[in-house]
Amino acid sequence: MKPRKDLLTIESLSDEEIHTILDSAVAMKEIFTKSVKKVPTLRGKSVLTLFYEPSTRTRSSFEVAAHRLSADVTTFTLSTSSVVKGESVHDTIDTLMSMKMDYIIVRHKNSGIPAVIARHCHASVINAGDGAHAHPSQAFLDAFTIREKYGEVVNKRVVVIGDILHSRVARSTSVILRRLGAQVAYMGPGSLVPPSSHTGIPRLRDWDEIFAWKPDVIYLLRVQNERIESPFFPVADYHHAYGVTEERLRRIDAQDISIMHPGPVNRGVELCDAAMDYRNCLVCNQVENGIAARMSILYHLTPATLS
């Protein structure tokens, strides 16, 4: 793999890079089985997590990944009140430049912010989610999880259900899965699924269409009530219309379909309780694979500070 400084989107990667990062993730996951769950690869390198949006899961996952590669991790805490305007991102960049970080992991509510930081920093910038734009490390862990489950991604059929409009997960994950040869479809409320002429991805109307489409994986997105300013759908309808109910779980089981979810799960909204214990529920695998995928991403990026 040619030296690459940043990981901002899946679209910016070549097929070779996608395969290399996925392959290395397998090797990274083996480290978890050793008595010492750590390798010295990034000894002396500094990793900064810069989260403008709260996210315990993604941040911890990146931090564990960096620790397992022996990097030093610094957490940059930003009080959201002081970070309202984009200007402060530029000021923050100046600060970061002075800190001589090697890797910066950014999450921001505005689409496109990690790209702005990447343009002005020597450090490798990893987009840990920007607005409704991209979440490439999630895409890698999802592809890794499907590949681990089925041996390959090619020709697998994946339905992504829920708030596509606001979901960076839906965007990045559908891009990587399609690049790897999978078929992707969307399903969700009309106010939250852009028309397929915009997305290039077919839209299924309801659960009957999903079952008829014969998916291998059903990927439920988290209902993000906190990000939605004016209501896009009646929340009380959600589980009934779009969630995995007990009755639907029986059909999912009958068709041997896997369930995925980026977490954290709203029980009783996207998934009924029983779905979390379903034999083909891959949610915990996703979490574990997230660390391996992020180790692989960190390993394969080359900060400009090193050259």
Add this chain to the structure above:
Amino acid sequence: MPTLNERDIQTALDQWAEHIVAGASEDFLGLVGLISHGDVLARRLIDALEAKGISAQYGAIDITLYRDDIDLRPERPALRSSYLPFSTDGMHLILVDDVIRSGRTARAALETLFEYGRPARVELQCLVDRGHRELPLHPDYVAFRLEDAKGDVRVHLKELDKEDAVLY
């Protein structure tokens, strides 16, 4: 270009296997090859040992993540899956590699190995010793000494390179 051919290598592996048999102790024996090439040699040695009635565990390790030159390379090498399906605690392990030169790979291999457990004894055995050591690490057994070779020494093995040969 002087080369060692398939027959030379076959003969060398037979002698190598004899050496291992002679040195076998009470402890369980494991051959751990370094990916790539070392693992292929380890597999062949195990087959040769089995023909002599000695059984040994097979393992393969990728030492990339333990290299000390990762920042010096223009690009990050691809990772391969290590395979060590047994507990190394208390075992007699032989690290098998194709060529030893600076000793840096062997150093990384030792570090890799020790993060899987605490073996009773570790040996380092190589097909070719190229000389030019930079670290105080010396193989316990070497099939060919090519310390005076000019330029590269490359080992080709059928499983990976379609032929058995040592080119130098």
Add this chain to the structure above:
Amino acid sequence: MTNSFITNATWAISGQKVHLQLGKAGNSVKLNADTAATDQVRGMIPAEDGNLPEGMRTIDATGKLILPALFDLHTHIEIPGRSKRECIMRAGEAAIHGGVWGMLVLPSSSFCFDNSASLDSFREAVEARSAAEMVPCGCITLGMQGEQQAPYNTLATTRDITILCDGDHAPQNLLLLYRAMQYAVDLGLTFAVRADVPALTTHTYVHPGSTAYRLGLHPCPPCAEEIGTETLLRIAESTGAKLHLQLVSTAESVRIIRRAKERGVQVTAEVALHHLLYTHEDIGDYNTVYKTIPPLRDKIDCEALLEGVKDGTIDCIVSAHTPCTPFAKKQDFINAPEGMVGLDTMLPALYTKLVKPGLLSWEELVQACCVKPALIARPWEQEEGATCEVPLLLFDPTTEMEVDETILACGTLNTPLLGETLCGKVTLPLQ
């Protein structure tokens, strides 16, 4: 009294070969609603019967065009962080570069034309520093806050204000706008307003489509502009006020305006050059240069807008000149300000992108960029039947220029044309 002639130039509107005596009455053309007549042009002689007086100095302009200079109905001249004097000087210089002799200056926070004093000081500064004519546009409401009406009887009768505008955002209070229009009818004022329904467009950044989805940016539905257009037309129709619709950007808006014109509503409309040339796809990977208000739309909208220009539904093409500092545009797409600069490159861009490829004729260009905007802004004494003297310019369509920092006089670089090569060199004023 000068004795130089420009010889063998082409009168852009008719294609006729002409000579032009320089300096004669300022080399201007009288405008009225249908100006195409060449005999209105002072100092111009048809080449075929042009027996030039002996001993005259002649400048051979073979292959070059003569046309009335442009008037730009939509400019913001404020450059954030710069002095008012510099803003005026730079905008004036940029306009002359682009073949624009005069412009309507929309109110902004530094140029808040809601009182006589600010108009007086602006006009003084323009007199002293601007190479181009600048017509200030009065505020509809005090401080453009959308709450209290500005004193536009005073502004109109004592300070010659003819157009009212609250910047890029119309008053949201429709009752206020309705009453303002009723009040202004007797003053003959024109309301320049951009149609919008803020409830539908707040926190939106791009046209709904593949770019909005790909970049994860909230889409700005075209129906907001269309509902706004209908609303404004109905209010104007009901009150009898003159309405000028700013920055029309959607195909359906064009159809709505066409229908309104057919039923006799006193409405004029403008389109920004960038809405004719670019689509949301040009935004690419968050290129903030292409962030505009309203957002860049689809190809079908570009086509319908151009069609509207050609059939007269859309009266004018404007630059919507808006300087934004490099720092501001370096921000992420959501935080970056909207707008492009366009004065410097106005005529070369119009020529290179529309006339040269055959999408717009010179006659249509003169109507949309010279005649109609000047007639809407009326930057001259308001007497019955008065006409406007518009200067002429010489345009050499064969000279190429690369758009770079050195040729942009406007003070900022926020144009997608930066780095492009445009055809055409403007000589203005003629002497």
